[in-house]
Amino acid sequence: MNAKASRYAPHGAQQLRAEAESFLRQTLSAEAEARSRDEVLHELHVHQIELEMQNEELRQAYTALEAARDRYVDLYEFAPAAYLTLTPSGMIESINLAGANLLGLERQKLIHRRFARFIADQDRDRWHLLTHRMLIEGGHEKRSMDLVLQRDDGSTINAHLDCLCRVGEDTSRVLRVTLTDVTPIHQAAVAARVAAIAFESQEGIFVTDSARRILRVNRAFTELTGYSADEVIGHTPSLLRSGRHGPEFYAALEACLQQSGTWQGEIWNRRKNGEIYLEWLMITAVKDEMGAITHYVATLNDITARKAAVAEIERLAFYDPLTQLPNRRLMRDRLEQALANTARRQCYGALMMIDLDHFKMLNDTQGHDVGDQLLVEVASRLQSCVRVGDTVARLGGDEFVVILENLDQGRDAIMQAEGVALKIMERLSEQAYLLDLTVPGGPVNQRSHRSSLSTGITLFGDVPVSVDELMKRADTAMYQAKAEGRNAVRFFDPRMQEAVMARAALEVDLRNGLAEKQFVLHYQPQVNADGRVIGAEALLRWQHPERGLVAPVELISLAEDVGLIVPLGQWVIETAFAQLAAWGAQPDRAHLNLAVNVSAHQFRSADFVSQVLAALEATGTNPHHIKLELTESSLIDSVEHVIGTMLALKELGIHFSLDDFGTGYSSLGLLKRLPIEELKIDRGFVRDILHDASDAAIARTVVALGESFGLSVIAEGVETVEQRDFLHGIGCREFQGNLFSKALALPEFEAFMTKQ
Numbered sequence: 165m166n167a168k169a170s171r172y173a174p175h176g177a178q179q180l181r182a183e184a185e186s187f188l189r190q191t192l193s194a195e196a197e198a199r200s201r202d203e204v205l206h207e208l209h210v211h212q213i214e215l216e217m218q219n220e221e222l223r224q225a226y227t228a229l230e231a232a233r234d235r236y237v238d239l240y241e242f243a244p245a246a247y248l249t250l251t252p253s254g255m256i257e258s259i260n261l262a263g264a265n266l267l268g269l270e271r272q273k274l275i276h277r278r279f280a281r282f283i284a285d286q287d288r289d290r291w292h293l294l295t296h297r298m299l300i301e302g303g304h305e306k307r308s309m310d311l312v313l314q315r316d317d318g319s320t321i322n323a324h325l326d327c328l329c330r331v332g333e334d335t336s337r338v339l340r341v342t343l344t345d346v347t348p349i350h351q352a353a354v355a356a357r358v359a360a361i362a363f364e365s366q367e368g369i370f371v372t373d374s375a376r377r378i379l380r381v382n383r384a385f386t387e388l389t390g391y392s393a394d395e396v397i398g399h400t401p402s403l404l405r406s407g408r409h410g411p412e413f414y415a416a417l418e419a420c421l422q423q424s425g426t427w428q429g430e431i432w433n434r435r436k437n438g439e440i441y442l443e444w445l446m447i448t449a450v451k452d453e454m455g456a457i458t459h460y461v462a463t464l465n466d467i468t469a470r471k472a473a474v475a476e477i478e479r480l481a482f483y484d485p486l487t488q489l490p491n492r493r494l495m496r497d498r499l500e501q502a503l504a505n506t507a508r509r510q511c512y513g514a515l516m517m518i519d520l521d522h523f524k525m526l527n528d529t530q531g532h533d534v535g536d537q538l539l540v541e542v543a544s545r546l547q548s549c550v551r552v553g554d555t556v557a558r559l560g561g562d563e564f565v566v567i568l569e570n571l572d573q574g575r576d577a578i579m580q581a582e583g584v585a586l587k588i589m590e591r592l593s594e595q596a597y598l599l600d601l602t603v604p605g606g607p608v609n610q611r612s613h614r615s616s617l618s619t620g621i622t623l624f625g626d627v628p629v630s631v632d633e634l635m636k637r638a639d640t641a642m643y644q645a646k647a648e649g650r651n652a653v654r655f656f657d658p659r660m661q662e663a664v665m666a667r668a669a670l671e672v673d674l675r676n677g678l679a680e681k682q683f684v685l686h687y688q689p690q691v692n693a694d695g696r697v698i699g700a701e702a703l704l705r706w707q708h709p710e711r712g713l714v715a716p717v718e719l720i721s722l723a724e725d726v727g728l729i730v731p732l733g734q735w736v737i738e739t740a741f742a743q744l745a746a747w748g749a750q751p752d753r754a755h756l757n758l759a760v761n762v763s764a765h766q767f768r769s770a771d772f773v774s775q776v777l778a779a780l781e782a783t784g785t786n787p788h789h790i791k792l793e794l795t796e797s798s799l800i801d802s803v804e805h806v807i808g809t810m811l812a813l814k815e816l817g818i819h820f821s822l823d824d825f826g827t828g829y830s831s832l833g834l835l836k837r838l839p840i841e842e843l844k845i846d847r848g849f850v851r852d853i854l855h856d857a858s859d860a861a862i863a864r865t866v867v868a869l870g871e872s873f874g875l876s877v878i879a880e881g882v883e884t885v886e887q888r889d890f891l892h893g894i895g896c897r898e899f900q901g902n903l904f905s906k907a908l909a910l911p912e913f914e915a916f917m918t919k920q
Contacts, residue, residue, distance in 0.1 A: 246343035252299055252336055254278050266323070266343055268315035279341075284312035284320060286374075286456055298329045299337055310346070310454060322350035354458055357450055368464040374457050376400040388466055390436030401462070406432040406440045417447075421460075425449040430467070442468040484558040486536055487543035495557035495565050499631050502555075502569050506625035509570070512577035513624050516566040516585060517638035518546070521616040521650040523562035530598070537598045538613060549588045565638075577623055578655070579667070579725060585619050585653040592617055616651035618642055623655075671726050673708065674719075678732060682707050685739055688907040689916065690759070690878060690900045693892055697920055699757030701793070701880075701900065702740040703907045704732070724765060733766035734775055741783040741790070743910070748786055753917060759791040759821060767794060768805065773812045780816065787817035791842065795823050799834065807837060814839045821878070825866055835873065843870050845896065847881020854886055867895040 246263035248256055256274050264271040267282050283291050294307055307327045314320050326342040368385035372378050378396045386392055389404060396403065409432065420427045428446035435441060444467045450459035479485075482494035490498065499515065506513045520542065527535040539562065546556045546564060555567040568584060571577040592615045620641025624634055637656040645654040677683060684707055687700040706714040723729040740760045747753040766772060780787055792813070799806055810820055821842035822835075845866050849859040863879070870877035879891045882901030891899065905916055 246345075248279070248341050248343070250279055250295075250339040250341060252338070254280055254295065257338065263343060266315075266321070266345060267313070268317055268319075282313050282315070284314045287311035294327065295339060298327060298339065301329075304328065304330075310452075313343075321345055322347045350452075354450070354452075357459075365463075370396070370401070370462050370464075372401065372460045372462070374459065376402075376460070379459070385464070388435075388464065389433075395436075404433040406434045408432040408440070421447060421449055425451070425457075430471070433464075441466050442471050487540055487558050489543050489547075489564075490555060490557040492557070492559050495555065495559070495567070496631055498555045498557070499567055499634065502567050503624060503629070503631070503634075505569060507628070510573075511569075511625060512571040512573055514566075514568040514571060514577065514581035514584075515622050515624065515634050515638045516568070516581070516588075517620045517635075517642040518564040518566065518588070519618050519642055519646065520562040521618060521646075526613070534598045538596065538615065541596050541598075542592060542615065545591045545594075546588060549584060549591050571623075571625075573625075577625070581621050581623065582653060582655075585621060588619070589617060589651070589653065618645035618650050619653045620645055621653065621655050622657075667722070670718075670722060674706075674722055674726065674728060677706060677708065678728060678735070682709070683732070683735065684909065685736065685743070686907040686909055687758075687913040688900060689905045689913070690757075690898060691904050692899075693897045695904070697917060698755070698898065699759065699789075699791070700913065701759040701907075702736065702743075702761075704736055704761075720763065724763065729763050729765045730769055733763055734779075736760060737762075737776060738779045738782070741779045741785040744789055745783045745785040748789070757789045757791055757819075759793050761793045761795075761823065764795070767809065773809060776813060776818070777816065788819070790817075791819045791821045793821045793823040793844070794840075796825065799838070803834065807839070810839050832869075835869070840875065842876045842878060845877065845879040845891075847901070850879050850881040850887055850891070850901070851883075853890055860890070863891065863896070864894050871895065 241261050243260060243262055246260065246266045248259035248263045251257050255276050256279055257276075259267075259271055259274050261271065264274055267274060280288055280291060290309060291311060294309060298307055309325050309327075311323060311325060312320050313323050322345070324344045324346045326344075328340045329337055330340055331337060365382070366384055368382065368388040370378050370381040370385050378399055378401065381391075381393050381396055389396075391403075417427050417429075426446070426448050428444070431443050431445045432440055433443045433445075444465045445462060446464075447460055447462045449457045450461060452458050479488075482491060483489065484491045502513045505511075520538075523535065523538070526538065539558070542562075542564065543556065543558065546566065550556060550566060550568070553569055555565075557565045557567075559565055566584070566588070568581060571580045594614070596613050596615065598613055620638045620643070622634055622637035622641060641654045641656040645652040648654070684705050686703045686705050688703060689697045690699045690701060692698050704716060704719065706719050708714050720729070723732050737760060740758055744756070744758045747756050747758075769775075779785075794806075814820070819842070820838070820840040821844055822838070822840050823844045824846045825843045843866055845863055849862050849866075851859075853859045853863055867877050869875070876898060877896050878898035878900060879887075879896050880900045882888050882891065882899045882903045884903060887901075888899055888903060908916060
């Protein structure tokens with residue numbers, strides 16, 4: 165069997181079949197591979213076409229975007245409205261050409277500059293408030309406002325502003341602002357408002373801008389002032405000023421204008437020729453829709469002649485032609501007003517009737533010209549003796565009247581009225597030089613003259629009384645002064661007169677008593693809860709040679725009124741310190757503390773600290789045993805000075821006690837600042853402490869305050885064991901009062917100490 169035949173043998177057939185299958189598989193694999201490659205190439209070609217189409221779309225989109233950007237740039241740059249972007253801090257981040265032109269600077273010079281710099285002062289606060297709210301609140305609402313812009317060259321324009329808040333590229337908020345120049349519209353509106361005011365009237369009129377620069381004047385203004393329109397336009401009205409008004413006058417005028425929008429009144433101005441005239445001026449502010457002042461319109465009238473005529477009529481009707489004082493008619497009107505004022509204010513007033521002694525003799529011997537000179541001099545001196553609000557009037561002849569207002573009540577009013585009367589007597593007793601002009605063309609002789617006067621005084625304010633009745637009372641008192649020898653002061657009420665005379669005599673005695681050492685100190689013991697004497701209070705006594713011991717209340721009041729309280733208080737300090745030094749040398753009394761009262765006048769004197777220091781050095785007293793007692797009234801005025809004085813004395817070792825605590829105007833804030841060591845419960849609270857719940861509550865409060873502030877508390881005026889026990893029960897540990905001992909003279913006090 166040949167090879168070909170063997171191929172078809174069964175075994176050969178299988179092999180052939182395997183080869184055929186292998187060939188087929190290879191053939192199919194090649195075809196599949198070829199087909200797959202074609203498909204990939206096809207898909208790549210399709211993708212390439214799609215990409216080319218997308219690139220074309222992108223190119224078209226980019227071209228459109230570029231065109232849109234160019235249109236936006238054109239619109240932004242060449243828009244008629246101003247556009248700018250502001251940073252949160254108000255800096256200009258970008259601005260278009262219209263904005264740069266509007267603000268008057270090149271664009272590159274505006275970048276990073278603060279936009280508020282270009283807003284006029286009057287609108288700057290409103291702008292800051294608007295931007296603050298927008299940046300805080302955010303949102304997309306548009307906000308608008310009208311404002312005045314000040315360009316770089318100083319000129320101003322009116323603008324309308326629209327503003328939006330947006331988020332910038334760095335996520336911070338920015339402000340998009342649009343500005344529109346509305347100056348022409350604004351000017352047209354202003355012109356319409358100004359035109360609404362009747363301009364061409366018989367009154368002088370001028371119109372200014374908000375900076376007071378004159379814009380327009382009418383013909384009447386030119387005729388009144390002498391200035392033409394060309395001479396005043398662009399200037400301020402200050403060129404009309406006369407120089408008679410000070411800065412405070414114009415400041416008040418400006419304040420009134422800003423508050424109410426108008427001002428009117430009399431004002432002295434100067435014409436172009438230099439003539440000064442009195443003018444009635446009325447100024448009205450013109451405001452825009454936002455209420456800001458844009459212009460002022462002023463009308464003026466010359467009232468010089470009319471005012472002079474009115475003044476002359478008033479002078480003839482109400483003033484004495486010789487002395488220029490109010491006459492009887494005006495005096496009665498002033499007295500009626502004084503009566504009404506005293507009733508309303510619940511104070512006192514005084515009416516003085518004054519008559520010159522022996523004036524008729526001067527007139528008869530020296531002539532009426534000399535007498536008139538004296539009356540004029542008397543009028544001048546009387547006015548120099550009273551306050552601005554008081555009245556000096558001439559009734560006629562040599563009779564004068566003085567009306568004093570706003571006097572204190574009761575006894576103080578008497579002293580005040582008497583003080584003025586005595587001042588007048590002293591002033592008029594001074595020598596006056598009068599010229600003898602009785603011979604026309606002859607020599608002028610100078611004569612000296614001293615005046616005396618009789619004065620009658622009546623007070624008013626306590627009960628209703630008529631003007632006529634007051635005049636009668638003062639006249640009666642004046643004639644009483646004349647009847648008793650002239651050159652005297654008398655009150656209508658005999659009781660008042662007695663009080664005045666007694667007080668005057670007591671004042672003389674007080675001065676003599678201080679010079680003659682008629683004063684002594686008494687000492688009232690102060691004890692602790694065990695009844696042991698721990699100190700004393702030094703109390704002033706006046707051993708009057710005729711009246712005996714004068715009550716301390718009367719003594720202190722008189723000393724304060726006549727200005728002797730400071731030297732008297734200094735005597736008390738020196739005497740008390742010397743006695744404390746003497747006790748300090750005795751072992752059984754060296755522990756004693758001594759309380760010394762100091763008046764408000766004395767404590768506020770400039771050299772009080774140096775006086776106390778001098779007394780310490782002179783006596784060698786241990787300052788740690790001294791307590792200066794201050795009343796609440798001494799703390800009311802000049803608090804800082806009082807505290808400074810207390811601190812200076814505290815550095816010396818002196819202690820302080822607050823006397824009469826709770827009776828005045830104490831405040832916890834003040835109490836906290838005061839360098840005190842002790843509070844004193846007033847005897848007024850102790851007296852009824854067992855029967856009056858209010859007094860008991862006040863005493864408890866004082867003790868509680870003492871504990872809270874770390875202060876000791878002492879009660880004065882303790883009269884009974886029950887009072888002491890109650891006070892001890894609420895925490896008070898120190899006492900003073902007649903239960904233990906009254907105030908004792910030095911020998912008696914030392915004897916009392918010996919029994920302890």
